Amino acid sequence: MTRLARVIAGLFPHGVGTAAVTIGAAPQPWPDELRAVENAVPHRRLEFAAGRAAARAAMRAAGLAEAAIPMDDDRAPIWPSGMIGSITHAENVALAAVASLDMVASLGLDAEPDAPLPDDVLSEICDGEECAWIAGQAQPLRWARLIFVAKEAAFKCQYPASKTIFGFDGMRIGVDVERGALTAVFRRAIPPFSEAEVLHGRFARSAGLVVAGFVRQHD
Incomplete structure (x- = not known):
């Protein structure tokens, strides 16, 4: 997982935080996030938790404070003020990239x-x-x-x-x-x-x- 995280980091400029988290190994989402998956099937709950955990790890890697990431009506993440990011899931892993809005206008990550x-x-x-x-x-x-x-x-x-x-x-x-x-x-x-x-x-x-x-x- 560490090697994959380094590979993801190489896709972005210095200062963009990235992370990879195994699906099923993440803590529960934060309270402000739980509404997004309250009616979801168990695998989707695990996937969502890993994505949010990866995003917070990416925040830390970018030198940003951890924060909740609720889901908007269009299912896109609602990033904290001053931040922008992207989350994706593939196989058994969730990946995320996060940066300060002072640095970039937006990011896109997929796998x-x-x-x-x-x-x-x-x-x-x-x-x-x-x-x-x-x-x-x-x-x-x-x-x-x-x-x-x-x-x-x-x-x-x-x-x-x-x-x-x-x-x-x-x-x-x-x-x-x-x-x-x-x-x-x-x-x-x-x-x-x-x-x-x-x-x-x-x-x-x-x-x-x-x-x-x-x-x-x-x-």
């Missing part, structure tokens, strides 16, 4: 098992340009999984600003394999983002997961 994406959903995830790039790679469906994870992370990164839900066709992902770098280009205007605006991120593979992190800097 999935490092396994081939089912080919019957490929056309739902990728446009022609992305599919052509995937087809040229060794283990193409494994790289398709990265495109999926990158789009999820980029969506989380843009959401605090746009509060807009859109499909996989809203962004096009570019991958620099050698540098472990990602770009997410808006294919249409989604205010406050303009068409062709770019978010920048990174990816890595560790502990059987493929992970992607995006950062939106202040204008």
Whole structure:
């Protein structure tokens, strides 16, 4: 778990706190958070607790005070004043990244098992340009999984600003394999983002997961 946490830290600039917590090994959520999962199934409760625990560990890693993270009506985390972050779950682990709003405008983090994406959903995830790039790679469906994870992370990164839900066709992902770098280009205007605006991120593979992190800097 320590190695995975270091890998996640490498996706973000210095000063962004990151953490990984095993699902099932976290304490109960804080009282202000419990309403979000009061009717949830047991696994969802464990997943939620691990996510909140990871977020608080990430706060500490960023030099920030721990605080409650309730869930908004749109199911997004309500970050404490002066903070921004992102939480994700995959397999048996919850991951989080948190930073001061003085440092970055928003963060996006996502993870999935490092396994081939089912080919019957490929056309739902990728446009022609992305599919052509995937087809040229060794283990193409494994790289398709990265495109999926990158789009999820980029969506989380843009959401605090746009509060807009859109499909996989809203962004096009570019991958620099050698540098472990990602770009997410808006294919249409989604205010406050303009068409062709770019978010920048990174990816890595560790502990059987493929992970992607995006950062939106202040204008």
